[in-house]
Amino acid sequence: MAAFGQAHEEGIPVTDPLIIAKCTSCHARDEHGNMQRISWERTTPEGWQEVLKRMILANGVAVTPPEARSIVAYLSATHGLAPEEAKPVLYDAERRIHQETNIPAENLRNACTTCHSFAHALSWRRSAEDWKQFVETHAARYNITGSEEAITFLAKSAPLHTPEWDAWSARKADTRDLTGRWLLTASIPGRGKYFGQIQIDRATDGFNTSVLLTSVNDGFGILRAGRGVVYGNSAWRGRSKGGEPAGSAPGDLNSEAREVLWIAPDHSEAQGRWFWGQYQEFGFDVKLRRVSTDPTLLLLDRSSLKTGSEANRVRLIGDKFPAHVTPADLDFGPGITVGRIVSNTKTEVVAEVDVASDASLGKRDVSIFGSVAKGSLAIYDRVDYIKVTPESALASFADQTHALGYQQFEAVGYQRGPDGKLHTADDLDLGPLPHDDVTWSMEVFYEAENHSTDFVGKVSPTGFFTPAAHSPGTNYDVWVIATTRNDKKPLVGKSYVVVTVPSYTFLGHRYVRDLDRWIDDGKADGPAQ
Amino acid sequence: MKTSFLFLLLLFAGHAAAHHGLAAFDTTAPVTFHGTVTDFHFVNPHCVVEFDVKDDKGEVRNWKAELTSANHLAPKGWTESSVQAGDQITISGFRAKNGAASLWATKVVLANGEELKINGGN
Numbered sequence: 001m002a003a004f005g006q007a008h009e010e011g012i013p014v015t016d017p018l019i020i021a022k023c024t025s026c027h028a029r030d031e032h033g034n035m036q037r038i039s040w041e042r043t044t045p046e047g048w049q050e051v052l053k054r055m056i057l058a059n060g061v062a063v064t065p066p067e068a069r070s071i072v073a074y075l076s077a078t079h080g081l082a083p084e085e086a087k088p089v090l091y092d093a094e095r096r097i098h099q100e101t102n103i104p105a106e107n108l109r110n111a112c113t114t115c116h117s118f119a120h121a122l123s124w125r126r127s128a129e130d131w132k133q134f135v136e137t138h139a140a141r142y143n144i145t146g147s148e149e150a151i152t153f154l155a156k157s158a159p160l161h162t163p164e165w166d167a168w169s170a171r172k173a174d175t176r177d178l179t180g181r182w183l184l185t186a187s188i189p190g191r192g193k194y195f196g197q198i199q200i201d202r203a204t205d206g207f208n209t210s211v212l213l214t215s216v217n218d219g220f221g222i223l224r225a226g227r228g229v230v231y232g233n234s235a236w237r238g239r240s241k242g243g244e245p246a247g248s249a250p251g252d253l254n255s256e257a258r259e260v261l262w263i264a265p266d267h268s269e270a271q272g273r274w275f276w277g278q279y280q281e282f283g284f285d286v287k288l289r290r291v292s293t294d295p296t297l298l299l300l301d302r303s304s305l306k307t308g309s310e311a312n313r314v315r316l317i318g319d320k321f322p323a324h325v326t327p328a329d330l331d332f333g334p335g336i337t338v339g340r341i342v343s344n345t346k347t348e349v350v351a352e353v354d355v356a357s358d359a360s361l362g363k364r365d366v367s368i369f370g371s372v373a374k375g376s377l378a379i380y381d382r383v384d385y386i387k388v389t390p391e392s393a394l395a396s397f398a399d400q401t402h403a404l405g406y407q408q409f410e411a412v413g414y415q416r417g418p419d420g421k422l423h424t425a426d427d428l429d430l431g432p433l434p435h436d437d438v439t440w441s442m443e444v445f446y447e448a449e450n451h452s453t454d455f456v457g458k459v460s461p462t463g464f465f466t467p468a469a470h471s472p473g474t475n476y477d478v479w480v481i482a483t484t485r486n487d488k489k490p491l492v493g494k495s496y497v498v499v500t501v502p503s504y505t506f507l508g509h510r511y512v513r514d515l516d517r518w519i520d521d522g523k524a525d526g527p528a529q
Numbered sequence: 530m531k532t533s534f535l536f537l538l539l540l541f542a543g544h545a546a547a548h549h550g551l552a553a554f555d556t557t558a559p560v561t562f563h564g565t566v567t568d569f570h571f572v573n574p575h576c577v578v579e580f581d582v583k584d585d586k587g588e589v590r591n592w593k594a595e596l597t598s599a600n601h602l603a604p605k606g607w608t609e610s611s612v613q614a615g616d617q618i619t620i621s622g623f624r625a626k627n628g629a630a631s632l633w634a635t636k637v638v639l640a641n642g643e644e645l646k647i648n649g650g651n
Binding site: 099102109392422423494496 | 553568569570571572573574575577593599600601603604608609610613614625627629631
């Protein structure tokens with residue numbers, strides 16, 4: 001029999017002596033080990049960190065930093081999310097701009113996304129009764145409207161007990177060792193693809209990491225070192241920095257970065273983002289896979305090839321390639337012929353390939369010695385349109401306490417898919433266009449054509465937007481525009497960018513810019529929330 | 530577009546989707562335009578339809594119609610491909626006060642007569 005008005009759902013007991021000692025004065029513990037509220041909630045490491053921070057600041061809970069880390073680690077493991085539950089909301093922890101078109105109702109959107117992403121709410125799992133209590137408390141605390149509709153939706157969408165959690169809970173004892181060498185691929189918007197390795201070693205309180213990444217485009221190498229912790233056997237959270245001191249250039253790759261990785265349930269791979277910057281606008285998108293004893297294909301330097309093209313040089317980058325490679329060892333699928341192997345090493349094979357004029361269009365797998373890079377190459381016969389990514393963004397002027405908020409853009413080519421329509425799910429992503437193939441410009445909404453846009457900022461020839469150094473004290477809506485070169489009828493793509501002041505005060509409240517929204521940061525004369 | 534600081538304060542609190550008010554538009558004189566879509570941006574903080582309109586003298590001017598955000602329109606059935614370049618379209622709304630070829634859309638009707646629902650925040 002459960003307690004504390006949670007009679008309908010079984011709680012998750014708390015057995016950690018530290019939490020029992022620190023929290024039972026408010027969160028009573030019953031004979032089953034269930035603690036009020038806590039036993040009917042699950043969330044991410046960030047969720048538990050946030051709660052603990054609030055308990056310290058608002059309720060006077062006294063814990064040392066090591067104790068705080070221990071509490072978050074315990075709750076993230078025993079009251080966390082299964083990997084399958086964590087992945088759909090990972091973009092919140094990864095600090096990615098993400099259009100949330102999955103919010104079912106207006107009142108939910110107004111109640112939740114005024115202050116945080118919808119994923120922030122869906123990063124929690126609660127019993128139905130706890131969702132009710134949460135919505136009511138939240139509504140009172142933040143002066144928002146809580147509704148039965150919201151409670152019903154959240155209880156149904158994010159229940160405490162799920163098949164994924166039950167399965168993961170049963171497997172968590174199977175703590176696989178993450179240490180060793182992993183192969184790494186990464187991409188950085190505006191800079192392209194990277195490849196390398198990461199060595200993970202066990203440390204006293206987590207793991208130490210050392211990373212070598214090499215740019216596919218220019219061969220430039222980056223050394224990074226860091227530390228990380230794994231919560232609940234599936235959530236990597238760490239920090240790392242480059243081997244050289246970070247310079248003043250925005251986006252310097254030696255900058256200290258926060259690391260968020262989702263580790264696959266079988267621990268064979270991981271993926272996530274390493275990010276930094278005033279608004280976390282810079283980052284590596286990373287994928288890790290364990291080193292194999294067999295040849296491994298990691299990536300291709302090309303994202304797409306055109307039908308009817310000949311003698312295309314394609315670099316296949318990986319690990320443990322044999323000394324002797326023949327065209328027959330590579331497979332690009334029907335319609336693509338490997339003419340010859342230009343060069344090869346243990347980690348790279350350069351092949352020359354022809355694409356038949358009638359080769360089938362679409363993404364295809366490429367393999368070498370049986371190692372497959374799934375969907376790594378797009379075959380196309382024309383570029384129908386370009387999309388500027390991110391398609392919408394915030395950038396911001398600086399003030400006394402906030403640095404400039406930058407934004408890197410890319411122009412990505414697309415061919416319409418089999419449905420013949422533009423901008424549908426079956427469209428073929430051809431990858432970012434080379435910098436030399438695109439010119440960048442800006443347009444301020446409602447300003448006359450050819451009007452200078454320097455008072456808002458500048459976009460570089462590589463698509464990097466820098467806000468003006470002098471803040472005009474207000475916000476501007478602008479298009480950042482990519483136009484293809486060398487086309488009889490150039491293709492044009494646009495991103496909608498709001499360039500804003502970083503903070504302001506209104507009606508006694510302080511508002512601050514977050515990743516893609518403004519947040520009510522509490523009373524202007526009070527502490528930040 | 531420069532948004533007055535008051536409007537910034539009033540309407541930018543929260544998601545970028547709740548972005549700016551209608552101060553820049555003349556809400557006293559609704560207008561309707563027929564034209565050909567040149568581009569459609571299904572994004573936050575505002576979706577934007579760009580479309581060519583031929584005036585009485587036969588001259589073509591490219592107009593920009595702002596709508597509410599993609600986050601608001603998605604639950605109403607809108608997608609990236611709801612409006613396509615080349616589509617004939619009729620858009621009603623409020624013109625920009627400064628004479629720019631821009632309007633705040635209040636009604637969008639496709640060539641087949643289908644009206645796309647757009648009611649929502651600005």
